[in-house]
Amino acid sequence: MSARKSNRIGIAVVEYQRQFLIGVRDAHAPLAGFHEFPGGKCEPDESAEQCAVRECLEETGLKVTALQEIRYEEHAYDHADVQLHFWLCQPVETQTVFTDQNLKGFHWIPAKHLLDLRFPEANKSLIELLVNTYASE
Numbered sequence: 001m002s003a004r005k006s007n008r009i010g011i012a013v014v015e016y017q018r019q020f021l022i023g024v025r026d027a028h029a030p031l032a033g034f035h036e037f038p039g040g041k042c043e044p045d046e047s048a049e050q051c052a053v054r055e056c057l058e059e060t061g062l063k064v065t066a067l068q069e070i071r072y073e074e075h076a077y078d079h080a081d082v083q084l085h086f087w088l089c090q091p092v093e094t095q096t097v098f099t100d101q102n103l104k105g106f107h108w109i110p111a112k113h114l115l116d117l118r119f120p121e122a123n124k125s126l127i128e129l130l131v132n133t134y135a136s137e
């Protein structure tokens with residue numbers, strides 16, 4: 001009997017001035033080409049909060065502080081079952097947030113444009129929450 005793999009995932013939802021740090025999933029990764037927040041699998045001894053901060057630094061080069069878990073989702077994809085811990089984060093250093101070009105392919109996207117992007121299925125309710133909370137003038 002083979003149990004399906006279940007992964008604990010920490011995700012950094014980094015907000016600054018109603019914009020969010022967004023990338024595109026690698027061509028060789030599951031869900032290739034979908035937009036994503038920085039994140040990945042938690043190490044065994046790591047909290048989802050610590051994982052979100054670490055993955056954000058590794059994937060984008062940006063140091064962030066985790067504020068609160070704004071969403072938790074469990075989802076069954078074809079490639080794996082995932083437990084997604086979405087952590088709202090903010091940049092530690094804000095002076096160079098928009099001038100620093102070295103975000104390793106991630107970009108700042110205004111909340112009002114999030115609905116135009118194609119995210120993985122499990123992000124649906126989070127995106128609605130972010131648009132409702134941050135896209136109003």
Ligand SMILES: Nc1nc2c([nH]c(=O)n2[C@H]2C[C@H](O)[C@@H](COP(=O)(O)OP(=O)(O)OP(=O)(O)O)O2)c(=O)[nH]1
Pocket residue numbers: 009011029030031035036037038039040041077080082084120121122123
């Ligand atoms: N990073 C990220 N992953 C997401 C999002 N939404 C979503 O469903 N996922 C899913 C896709 C993957 O199944 C899982 C993240 O795992 P991953 O494969 O990207 O993580 P990783 O880089 O640590 O994995 P690995 O390739 O190093 O083994 O979470 C999102 O917004 N950001």
